[in-house]
Amino acid sequence: KQEVTQIPAALSVPEGENLVLNCSFTDSAIYNLQWFRQDHGKGLTSLLLIQSSQREQTSGRLNASLDKSSGRSTLYIAASQPGDSATYLCAVNTGGFKTIFGAGTRLFVKA
Amino acid sequence: EAGVTQSPTHLIKTRGQQATLRCSPISGHTSVYWYQQALGLGLQFLLWYDEGEERNRGNFPPRFSGRQFPNYSSELNVNALELEDSALYLCASSLPSGGLNTGELFFGEGSRLTVL
Numbered sequence: 001k002q003e004v005t006q007i008p009a010a011l012s013v014p015e016g017e018n019l020v021l022n023c024s025f026t027d028s029a030i031y032n033l034q035w036f037r038q039d040h041g042k043g044l045t046s047l048l049l050i051q052s053s054q055r056e057q058t059s060g061r062l063n064a065s066l067d068k069s070s071g072r073s074t075l076y077i078a079a080s081q082p083g084d085s086a087t088y089l090c091a092v093n094t095g096g097f098k099t100i101f102g103a104g105t106r107l108f109v110k111a
Numbered sequence: 112e113a114g115v116t117q118s119p120t121h122l123i124k125t126r127g128q129q130a131t132l133r134c135s136p137i138s139g140h141t142s143v144y145w146y147q148q149a150l151g152l153g154l155q156f157l158l159w160y161d162e163g164e165e166r167n168r169g170n171f172p173p174r175f176s177g178r179q180f181p182n183y184s185s186e187l188n189v190n191a192l193e194l195e196d197s198a199l200y201l202c203a204s205s206l207p208s209g210g211l212n213t214g215e216l217f218f219g220e221g222s223r224l225t226v227l
């Protein structure tokens with residue numbers, strides 16, 4: 001049974017800091033992994049999608065890596081800004097009937 | 112291009128009533144997924160529809176049901192509402208993938224259901 005864990009559960013950093021969010025999964029047989037951002041009480045915004053054959057994806061200040069063999073993915077945010085404050089979720093797709101979500105990391109960037 | 116749209120944004124019901132939530136997927140997307148996000152909890156998978164058929168459902172009682180229409184829009188029905196049904200209900204869609212759940216998910220803004 002696939003389980004997805006995100007560490008830390010919450011993170012508070014000063015503006016401008018580079019930071020890394022972690023996601024681990026128990027079954028390496030995944031189809032893809034997706035990172036989302038969720039503002040409080042809102043829907044999910046897709047940030048990056050990494051296919052199983054890929055090692056990383058980049059979009060602006062965001063970089064996501066994938067290591068299937070170790071069951072890990074990281075989301076790197078460069079030069080954090082107060083507008084980055086949100087909950088970040090990773091989701092693992094095993095090509096089966098459902099996508100499994102982690103509980104998320106709540107990020108607060110202080111101005 | 113319009114994203115995934117959900118309605119209503121907010122819905123207030125009383126215990127025992129029925130709620131109907133609606134979702135329109137991105138144009139060209141044939142798969143629709145429903146998730147429940149209760150306060151302080153993670154996303155719980157509810158239902159997956161693809162090409163008009165229910166492909167899978169999560170661990171929810173039968174009073175949670177839905178359907179997908181020929182235009183691929185979907186509705187989620189919750190009967191005999193209970194207080195613990197209060198949550199944000201999120202809909203997502205993805206491109207056709209031959210009946211497999213393999214595509215990138217795109218979410219709507221959600222429908223906030225409050226049961227009093």
